[in-house]
Amino acid sequence: MADNGLTPELMLDMYYHMALARAVDDRMWILNRQGRAPVVYTSNGHEAAQVGSAFALNRGEDWICPYYRDLALVLAYGMTPREVMLHLLGRADDPNSGGRQMPAHWGHAKLHILTGGSVVATQDVHATGLALASKLLKDGRVSVAYFGEGSTSQGEFHEALNFAAVHKLPVIFFNENNGYAISVPSRKQMAVQDVAARAQGYGMPGVIVDGNDPVKVYEVVKEAADRARRGEGPTLIEAKTYRFVPHSSDDDDRAYRTREEVQEAKKRDPLILFEARLREAGILTDEKLKAMQQQIKDVVNDATEYAEKAPLPDPATLGDHVYGSL
Amino acid sequence: MAVLSYLEAIRETLRQEMRRDSRIIIYGEDVGVRGGVFRVTEGLQKEFGEERVIDSPLAEAAIVGTAIGAAINGLRPVPEIQFADFIFPAMNQIIQEAARIRYRSNGAFHVPIVIRAPFGGGVHGALYHSQSVEAFFAHVPGLKVVIPATPYDAKGLLAAAIEDEDPVLYFEHKAAYRSLKGEVPEERYLIPIGKADVKKTGRDVSIITYGLMVSYALKAAEELEKENISCEVLDLRSVRPLDVEAILTSAKKTGKVLIVHEDNLTGGIGGEVSALIAEHALFYLDAPIVRLAGPDVPAMPYSPPLEHAFMVSPEKIRDKARELAQF
Ligand SMILES: Cc1ncc(C[n+]2csc(CCOP(=O)(O)OP(=O)(O)O)c2C)c(N)n1
Ligand SMILES: [Mg+2]
Numbered sequence: 001m002a003d004n005g006l007t008p009e010l011m012l013d014m015y016y017h018m019a020l021a022r023a024v025d026d027r028m029w030i031l032n033r034q035g036r037a038p039v040v041y042t043s044n045g046h047e048a049a050q051v052g053s054a055f056a057l058n059r060g061e062d063w064i065c066p067y068y069r070d071l072a073l074v075l076a077y078g079m080t081p082r083e084v085m086l087h088l089l090g091r092a093d094d095p096n097s098g099g100r101q102m103p104a105h106w107g108h109a110k111l112h113i114l115t116g117g118s119v120v121a122t123q124d125v126h127a128t129g130l131a132l133a134s135k136l137l138k139d140g141r142v143s144v145a146y147f148g149e150g151s152t153s154q155g156e157f158h159e160a161l162n163f164a165a166v167h168k169l170p171v172i173f174f175n176e177n178n179g180y181a182i183s184v185p186s187r188k189q190m191a192v193q194d195v196a197a198r199a200q201g202y203g204m205p206g207v208i209v210d211g212n213d214p215v216k217v218y219e220v221v222k223e224a225a226d227r228a229r230r231g232e233g234p235t236l237i238e239a240k241t242y243r244f245v246p247h248s249s250d251d252d253d254r255a256y257r258t259r260e261e262v263q264e265a266k267k268r269d270p271l272i273l274f275e276a277r278l279r280e281a282g283i284l285t286d287e288k289l290k291a292m293q294q295q296i297k298d299v300v301n302d303a304t305e306y307a308e309k310a311p312l313p314d315p316a317t318l319g320d321h322v323y324g325s326l
Numbered sequence: 327m328a329v330l331s332y333l334e335a336i337r338e339t340l341r342q343e344m345r346r347d348s349r350i351i352i353y354g355e356d357v358g359v360r361g362g363v364f365r366v367t368e369g370l371q372k373e374f375g376e377e378r379v380i381d382s383p384l385a386e387a388a389i390v391g392t393a394i395g396a397a398i399n400g401l402r403p404v405p406e407i408q409f410a411d412f413i414f415p416a417m418n419q420i421i422q423e424a425a426r427i428r429y430r431s432n433g434a435f436h437v438p439i440v441i442r443a444p445f446g447g448g449v450h451g452a453l454y455h456s457q458s459v460e461a462f463f464a465h466v467p468g469l470k471v472v473i474p475a476t477p478y479d480a481k482g483l484l485a486a487a488i489e490d491e492d493p494v495l496y497f498e499h500k501a502a503y504r505s506l507k508g509e510v511p512e513e514r515y516l517i518p519i520g521k522a523d524v525k526k527t528g529r530d531v532s533i534i535t536y537g538l539m540v541s542y543a544l545k546a547a548e549e550l551e552k553e554n555i556s557c558e559v560l561d562l563r564s565v566r567p568l569d570v571e572a573i574l575t576s577a578k579k580t581g582k583v584l585i586v587h588e589d590n591l592t593g594g595i596g597g598e599v600s601a602l603i604a605e606h607a608l609f610y611l612d613a614p615i616v617r618l619a620g621p622d623v624p625a626m627p628y629s630p631p632l633e634h635a636f637m638v639s640p641e642k643i644r645d646k647a648r649e650l651a652q653f
Contacts, residue, residue, distance in 0.1 A: 063399065098432030107431050114398065115431040119422050125388050126423070129395020129403075136351065136377055137400055156418070159388035166383055321433040322467050324491035326520060326567060 004219050006055075008283045014055055014076075014214050015278055016292055018047040018271055021072030023296045024081055027304060028088055028103075032249040036308070037088050040249040041104035043071035048270030049176050049239035051076040052217030053144065056225060063130045063143040065114040065123035068104035069176060069243075070146055078111045081299050085307030092313040099313040112141075121147060121154035124173065128160045131169035131234075142228045144172045144221075149195050149238075150181020161202040161236065170228035172221065173236045176211065178243040183256035199236035211239030212270040244269070330510045333503040335477035336442075337366055339484045340404065342514060344374050347402060350488065353380035354389055354406030363408055364444055364503055386416035393439045394424055402488060403439050410445035410497060411457045411625075424493040425468030439494070440487040446499040446538055446588060448637045452628035455500075458589035458620070463495050464566040464598070470494045470519050471566040475540035477508040479563060482517030489516060499538040506541060522569035524576070528558035530651045532576040534599055535586040536562040539638060543586060546644035555651040565595045570602055577603045581612035582650050588638050591619040613653035618646045 006014075025044050031037035043050060046069055054076035057064070066073050075084065083095050087106075090099040096107045097115070107115025114130070116123050127145035134141040151157060152175065164171045175195045179186050192198065199206025205227075209220045217239055224235035242265040246253040253262070278284035330338065344350045352367055352374075358381035361368030371379035382389055386407060393403035407413045413420070420441070428436040447456030463471045472487060472494060474480040480498070487494040525540055526547055533543040540561045547557035560576045562568065577583050583603055585596040596617040603615055618638060620626070626636045 065395075094432075095434070097430055100432055101430050105430070107434065109431070109434040114395075115427055115435050117422055117426060117430065119418060122391065122418065122423050125391025125419065126395035126398070128388065129392030129397075130399040131395070132392055133396040133399035133401045136396075139400075141399070143395070143399075155415070156387050156391060159383070159385040160391070163383050163385065163388045163392055167380075321428050321431075323470075324428070324436055 004215070004222065006215060006218060010055065011215070011278060011283055014051050015274055015284065017051045017076040018072060018214065018274065019292065020081065020296050020299065021047050021051070021075050022271055023300050024075065024084055024303070025071055027300050029245070029249065031088070031304070037103070039103055040088070041068040042243065042245050042248070043069055043073070045178065045242045045244040045270070046176050046211070047072040048214040048274065049211035049217050049241050052214030053174055053221045056218045056221035057142065057144065060111050062141050062225070063112045063114055063127065065116065065127045065130070065143065065145045066106045067116060067120065067123065067146055067148065069148060070106060071104065073146060074106045074108070074113055077113055079106070079108055079113070081303035082306045085303040086310055089307045090312065091307055091310040093310055120151035121156040123147065124157050124160035125163070127171050127173070128164045128169055131164065131171035132167065134170050135167070140229060142170045142172060142225045144174050146174050146176065148181060149175055149177040149179070149186050150184060150189055152195055152198065153189055161198070161204065161234070164234040165202040165204045168231060168233035170231070171234045172224045172228060173234065174221070175236070175238045177238050177240050180243065180257070182247045182251060194238055196236055196238040204234045204236055206236045206238065208238050208240065211241030212268050212273060214270065214274060242268070327509040327511055329507055330477045331504050332477045332480050332498070332506040333364065333366055335480040335510050336484060336498060337368065337370070338510070339481045340367065340370060341373065343485060343488050344370065344378065346514070349400065349402045350404060351378045351380065351396070351401055352404050352406065353382045355382065355384055355408045357381060357406050362406065364500065367406070386412055387419050390416040390419040390424065390441060394419060394427070394437050397437050397439045398435055404488060405439065405441055407441060407443040409455055410443040410459045411454045413443055413459060420463070420469070420493070421466050425466045428492065429468060436491055437493050438491045440484070440496050441493070442496045442498065444500045445497045446501055447626040447633065448501045450628065450633065451500070451626070453625035456626035458587070460497055460565050461589055461594050464595060468492070469566060470564065471497070472519055472564045473497045473537040474563065475525070475537055475561045477506060477510050479517060479523070481510050482515050483519065483563065485514055486516040486519050490519060494519065497537070502538045517563065520564050520567040520569060522563055522572035523561045524558065524572070525561045526557065526559040528556040528580065530556045530580055531582045531584055531647050532558045532560055532580045533584045533586060533643065533647060534560045534562065534573060534576065536565060536595070537588070539586045539588060542638065542640045543643050545640035546647055549644050550647055550651070553648065555648060557647055568598065568602070573599055573602055574607050577607045578610040581610055582653065583611070583615045584618060584647050584650050585615065586618045586638060586643055588620050590622050591617060592622050594619055613650055616646060616650050618642060
């Protein structure tokens, strides 16, 4: 662990962001069930994959192109819980969209989080294009597209990988494979076992990593980013993980998977595993954990209150930002 | 002043723009070594290198989608879609992404790209090498759609499109590439997007059109002059945004409007232009608005008699305009 650059402080910070994401996520579900937030998309279960990858990047400089699953990712990338809540509640000051997009449609220009729409896999080609510019402009940036395994059936996923590999672009394709696309299991999505196997068809490395281990994820993303910066081209990473809750607040996952399956998966909850590991290494103590939990509680309360009090968009702005000039 | 073909005007503008701004890159299928299937980009890779004139994989969604990413990260991409007929695999990226990114990010991101595509029929291209696709895009707020009618306009509109901070579709009529010639100044100039141009003034009938049909309308108008029928030819230049003021001014002036396009009739630009006139200039009209357009069949057939029957021609325009003048 010594030579991967992860100091105890960084590991603790990783854990903090994973726990923060879980707490924000839990709060969003409560707000939804109370009728205060119309819809919620979750990163619940994916925290290690997302936070581990964020820490391996040059945060705020490298581009990330997230999808709706990536709450923990954007928090680790610098979005504040207040900003997340402003977005959830469609407030005017939501930096993602000014209240225009539905929740979990991230985008933050200052943090180099690319705006995303709802159409899956569209961001894969954007990441390739960002990387095309980086190659020409020699800005040293790496771009990362994040996406679910279901979306890898889309043409744009394949077009993006092919284009990136042909032009040896500094881009990483980061798949969060949770085994389901809403209700459809991955065996009905693809005839291969692993998303990573697809890399071979495009002439790039395909790496499988335990998506519940933030350190392992950090290491493979770091390696892929180094490779990209050396001009050696793209990497496809498949982080195997699990979503512990329904796809969204409008989904009922009892229709397509057993409670036993979910319980079994929860034994490998990335938060619990990482907590145990940090305790074992002496990095996390009861005392530190308690203080952190209190801090997270305060931050989440503050964010919720802040966003609920924040003004809604003015209907007069409906026609703004269609064009820069006409 | 140099006389250039429509195609040469586009190429020389690309060259001039690329010399001016090193952020401009061109890519698409066969645009590099071969210089494009129509040779619009001929010689550009030689001058600007493989990094700026890129032979991309055969994948339209990737061509447009990567252009979006590249634009956001600081370049000014001018991707080419080899034929407008093959733009549909990229519809998702153009409509859902390019057009909506400024709006959905509340102005935090924007997408300065110009998508060039040859379009139009009458060149024995059959169903999949003859289409007019502008109406699909003209429907979409967030996009701009320009269709130059002359070499002079081709230059000024292309430079303006490249200068624009939003996604612009730039459609070039294939039959215009070599058939239209005209004087084109050497120095850079911009023609504002969204401004129509009166290509010929007249008293009796307004022919409102764009693209190749402008030259056809001018031919028709010239013939009708001999019959003492005076036609005004208004070239829209941009089909989104439309120049509402110019449309209404001409309609009010002549009181008789003939709208012409090669694209099929239903849901075409003509419907929008005619609605604008009906809403804002009805009482100035002396006759019902007339539309002359491609027929409502899925696309242009191959065999010459069928193709001919599909295409709008100077003769068809002349006859319709005469009918309208005599109303
Ligand atoms: C092109 C497109 N089709 C359908 C949908 C509706 N949809 C939203 S998420 C989803 C499942 C995606 O699953 P996956 O890619 O595995 O990501 P996960 O949610 O499991 O992280 C579907 C079908 C969509 N957003 N985009
Ligand atoms: Mg999935």
